[in-house]
Amino acid sequence: MKNQIKRLATINRIQSTGLELFYQKGFYNTSLDDILKKLSLSKGAFYYHFQSKEEFFISIAQTLLFRKVYLDLIAPIEGKEDPLDTIIQCLDTNLETAENNFLDYGFILGNFITEFNGKNPEVMTYLQDILTVWEVNLVTILQKGKTDGYISRHVDSEALASFIISSYMGVRTLMVEKKNKRLRYKYIQQLRQYFKTMDSRATV
Structure with a gap:
């Protein structure tokens, strides 16, 4: 249960940051690296949750x-x-x-x-x-x-x-x-x- 809650919290944090950046710069003007840098997240961690x-x-x-x-x-x-x-x-x-x-x-x-x-x-x-x-x-x-x-x-x-x-x-x-x-x-x-x-x- 704790792992599931932690996973959902992580997904929500990534989504919230992504939405903020996409809103400010647009989807096509926002790179995956921009999102990862903002979150201090590795590509591996991102692709663990999203394809x-x-x-x-x-x-x-x-x-x-x-x-x-x-x-x-x-x-x-x-x-x-x-x-x-x-x-x-x-x-x-x-x-x-x-x-x-x-x-x-x-x-x-x-x-x-x-x-x-x-x-x-x-x-x-x-x-x-x-x-x-x-x-x-x-x-x-x-x-x-x-x-x-x-x-x-x-x-x-x-x-x-x-x-x-x-x-x-x-x-x-x-x-x-x-x-x-x-x-x-x-x-x-x-x-x-x-x-x-x-x-x-x-x-x-």
């Missing part, structure tokens, strides 16, 4: 990356009553965190999707799976909002979910270069105005 750099990244996507997206963007909106307001609060909280983070390099999932798109179909499958989980959860909360009377019946939940994801990924990219509250403020205000057109209570 390749690609398999290493996939393991990160399945665990740490999925967990981060879930905790940041899915868990905060699950089971909440007013979906439109809840989604805005969730996005604003994440944008504020990024705004105050001087080591922010953009939306981590979006960065990897951009980097691997057209280059590695296998890795893209895992990244798209994470995106799909986020999208499905958005659609679910929006559909529930329609049933509960918060959102107008005519709203296309799938289209709205796609818009929310793409607009959020876009503003996160812009915020890497323009770290100012005005950009975040304008985005959230415009999103709020857009959501008002779908609020069933505002049309009564």
